[in-house]
Every structure is written in C-alpha cells, then in structure tokens.
Amino acid sequence: MKKNKKRKLDIVVISDVHLGTFGCRATELNNYLKTINPKTIILNGDIIDIWQFNKRYFPKPHMKVIKQLMSFITSGTKVYYITGNHDEMLRKFKGFRLGSFEIVNKVILDIDGKKGWFFHGDVFDITMQHSKWLAKLGGIGYDTLIMINTAVNWISEKLGYGKLSFSKKIKNSVKSAVKFINHFETTASDIAIEESYDYVVCGHIHQPEIKEIENNNGKTLYLNSGDWIENLTALEYHDKKWNLYEYEKDETAKSIHLNYKIKDLELIETENTKLFEELLIEFNLNKNVK
Numbered sequence: 001m002k003k004n005k006k007r008k009l010d011i012v013v014i015s016d017v018h019l020g021t022f023g024c025r026a027t028e029l030n031n032y033l034k035t036i037n038p039k040t041i042i043l044n045g046d047i048i049d050i051w052q053f054n055k056r057y058f059p060k061p062h063m064k065v066i067k068q069l070m071s072f073i074t075s076g077t078k079v080y081y082i083t084g085n086h087d088e089m090l091r092k093f094k095g096f097r098l099g100s101f102e103i104v105n106k107v108i109l110d111i112d113g114k115k116g117w118f119f120h121g122d123v124f125d126i127t128m129q130h131s132k133w134l135a136k137l138g139g140i141g142y143d144t145l146i147m148i149n150t151a152v153n154w155i156s157e158k159l160g161y162g163k164l165s166f167s168k169k170i171k172n173s174v175k176s177a178v179k180f181i182n183h184f185e186t187t188a189s190d191i192a193i194e195e196s197y198d199y200v201v202c203g204h205i206h207q208p209e210i211k212e213i214e215n216n217n218g219k220t221l222y223l224n225s226g227d228w229i230e231n232l233t234a235l236e237y238h239d240k241k242w243n244l245y246e247y248e249k250d251e252t253a254k255s256i257h258l259n260y261k262i263k264d265l266e267l268i269e270t271e272n273t274k275l276f277e278e279l280l281i282e283f284n285l286n287k288n289v290k
Contacts (some may be wrong), residue, residue, distance in 0.1 A: 001145070006034075006035055006036055006037040008037050008038075009039070009237065009238045010039050010040065010111075010237045011038065011039070011040045011041075011042065011235075012036060012038040012042070012234055012235070012236055013042045013044050013166050013201055013234060013236075014029075014041070014042070014047075014056075014201075014225060014234045015204070015226070015227065016027060016044075016225070016226070016228065016229065017043075017046065017048075017227075018049040018229055019047060019048045019049060019058070019066070020048055020049045020050075020058055021057075021229075022057070023229040023275055024049075024228065024229060025232055026061035026064065028228065028253075028254075029062045029065055029232075029252040030066065030068055031247075031256040032232075032245070032247055032250070033065070033248070033251055035253050035256070036236075038072075039077065040077065040079075040080070040109075041069070041072060042079070042080045043081045043082060044084070044119070044201065044203040045071075045083060045084020045086075045087065045119075045121070045122070046084035046085065046086040046119030046203065046204070047081065047087060049086045049087070050087050050089050050090075051179060063166055073098075073099055073100050073101045074100070077100060078102075079100060079101045079102070080102055080104055080107050081101065081102065082105065082107060082118060082119060082120055083103065083105055084103070084120035084121075084203065084204065085204070090103055091105060094118065107119075108197075111198075111237065112240050114198035115196065115198050115199070116200075117200050117201065117203060118201045119201075119202060120203050121188065121202035121203055121204035122204050124277075143195040155166050182206055184202075184204075184205055185209070185211075185222055185224075186213065189213035189215070190215060192222075193217050193220050194217065196218075198220060198221065199220065199223060199242070200221070200222055200223070201223045201224075201225070201235065202223070203224065203227070205231065206229065206231065207224055207226065208225065208226030208227075208233040208246075209222065209223065209224040209244075210222070210223050210224075210242055210243075210244050221242070223235055223244075232247035232248060233245060233246055233247070
C-alpha cells in the first residue's frame, strides 16, 4: 500500500488531549500525527490528565500517542511541553530538557519576525485560582458526560442518526459559558497587546479559534488550538500563515487504519503497565497519583 506523503509544517500546536481519560480521542490523534512532518511541536497543556489518572485505564492508543511523540523527539523535532492545569504536577519540572524535548510553563518564539506567546491559559480561570476543587469536580463531571455521550452516539449511529455533542451544546447555549470564553479571549489578547506580542496562543477552554482582536492600544492575533476530545483540532503554521486544522475535514488522516484489535482497545497489557509505572517512578509521580 502506497504511503501518503507527510505534510511539512513549521509549527504544530496541540492541546487538551487528556490522555488517560475515556473521552480522549487518541486513535484520531495518532492518525493526524502520522500525516505531518513538523519542525516544532508545542504541546500546550493537558496532554496527560493527571487529575483523573487511573493506572487501570491507559489503553494502547493512548500509549501510541506517547510513542509517536517520542519518535518526533528522537528524530530531532523540537518539542515543547507547556504545562496545563490537568498536568500541573509537571510544573515542578519546569526547565527539564532531554535532547529536543523541554518542559516549560510558557514559550515565546520569534516567528518570521513576529513574536508569538504560547501558554495553556488556566492562569485566567478564576476557578483554578480560588476553587481548584470545583474545577476538578467539573473535570470529573465532564469526563462522565463524554462517556454518556459516547454511548448515546453509538446508539444514534446504529439508528441512522448523526452524532451529538452534549458538552458542546451546553457550552454554546449557556450564557455564563459564552461569557467566560469571551472574557478569556479578551483578557489574553489585552495582555498580548500590552506586551507587543503579535500572536497569543492558548488552549484550556476547548474552543478552537483564530481571530484578530483589537483594543485602543493595538491588535493581536488570538489563536486557540481547541482539543482532542470533541473538536479534534490543532493549529498549524506554514508559509508564514496560521491555519486551524480540523480532523473531520482531513480525509487523508481519517483513511488511515491502525488495525487495532479489540483487545487493544481494552485496558493496557501488563508490559505497557510496567512501562508507564517506570515512567511515574522516574518523574517521582507515583506517590502522588492514586
């Protein structure tokens, strides 16, 4: 079978993958990663969901995402891991470097003569600042909603109906959610303008977006990479232009068959469990993860 030529990209931004949760669409992300050849990858937070991490649930597609990212690193691709709220435990390792891999809280890059400011965005979330327990409870509720949504969609497709997204409908219809998203975008952009950043690139709110935001002091390009739970989106920079990647519109990636057997979609096998436990020990996370 003829292999598809990988797309060359300067920068790829991926966020809110939430590996280790039922809602994570790891298979689709693997398909996407197999189609690209980027110079720089920015993992903009919440890649591994340590909040909801359960050693009994880390299926092979999730491990394959890590292996795919490792292959980029070993091939020399620059990979920044920006910490988010769901993987905040990694913040104590800020500055850690291994080859072309680096753990950071933010990244500032010169991009063809323009300044880009990359960070996850939870710093603007008031629930993270004052009521972290509420944010964690919301994360559990969100994951439960995704599980219910998956079951309903399976039944819906069997009956010949389309897919539904409960969480997306809730976010798009609840006024407080819309207000929060608008406030998030405005706050990030106002600071970027004040600091003379041409681009401000976030994740966190699971709302993919590219738009110019202007105030009395100037303007900036606000970008959000979305997520790999419901939107399946990423940001791509190539030929001096930003684009919003949408998996559902990528027939090449969707046509890739990873040939997972049913057992591969179940809980991770003993070999991979030991591998991940060794990773936890190496990063001294095993004492904190229950």
